[in-house]
Amino acid sequence: MSTSISVKLMDLPIEMIDKILSYFSYDQISKLRGVNQAFNNICSDKLNKGFAQLEQFHTKCLKAVKSRLPRRESERKHHPLARHSDILMSVETRLSMLSMTYMKYIDARHCCFIPGKVLDEAFKALRVVNQSINNTPNTSSNVNYLTLPRPHDFLQEYRDISSMAMEHFDDKILPSIRENFVIKV
Numbered sequence: 683m684s685t686s687i688s689v690k691l692m693d694l695p696i697e698m699i700d701k702i703l704s705y706f707s708y709d710q711i712s713k714l715r716g717v718n719q720a721f722n723n724i725c726s727d728k729l730n731k732g733f734a735q736l737e738q739f740h741t742k743c744l745k746a747v748k749s750r751l752p753r754r755e756s757e758r759k760h761h762p763l764a765r766h767s768d769i770l771m772s773v774e775t776r777l778s779m780l781s782m783t784y785m786k787y788i789d790a791r792h793c794c795f796i797p798g799k800v801l802d803e804a805f806k807a808l809r810v811v812n813q814s815i816n817n818t819p820n821t822s823s824n825v826n827y828l829t830l831p832r833p834h835d836f837l838q839e840y841r842d843i844s845s846m847a848m849e850h851f852d853d854k855i856l857p858s859i860r861e862n863f864v865i866k867v
């Protein structure tokens with residue numbers, strides 16, 4: 683006699699669900715929020731943590747690049763890591779704008795960091811920068827770093843989707859939040 687045991691995903695411990703979700707992109711996680719309320723809570727938490735991890739990873743990359751750049755501004759412009767630094771500064775600007783758009787409402791638990799694709803694109807850019815600086819030893823003065831594209835070209839997709847995400851938040855989500863909750867803006 684055979685017995686079959688069926689286990690539902692939501693019956694698993696939260697640690698296992700979190701581990702399973704770690705194999706998904708943030709874009710996929712943001713889309714999974716619609717499954718049910720419990721899954722929405724789990725995915726929302728994962729997206730919020732992802733944004734915090736993105737900020738930490740950016741800070742780590744920026745410190746690594748700045749530690750290898752010369753102190754003089756005139757020398758920095760022609761340094762092999764100049765584009766790395768420019769890319770990181772552009773990412774930082776977008777992160778600040780996203781934070782100003784979302785964090786007030788995330789902290790008040792009115793929403794989560796919704797645009798998972800923005801996280802994916804930002805992590806992708808930071809990984810390229812991080813890989814370039816980590817795969818090159820910092821021991822000689824003639825270090826050959828990977829030449830990255832200009833920040834404008836390299837971050838085009840990230841800028842576009844983050845702009846769309848902030849615009850969507852302001853036009854569609856924020857009015858709904860204001861309607862459902864009394865918030866002083």
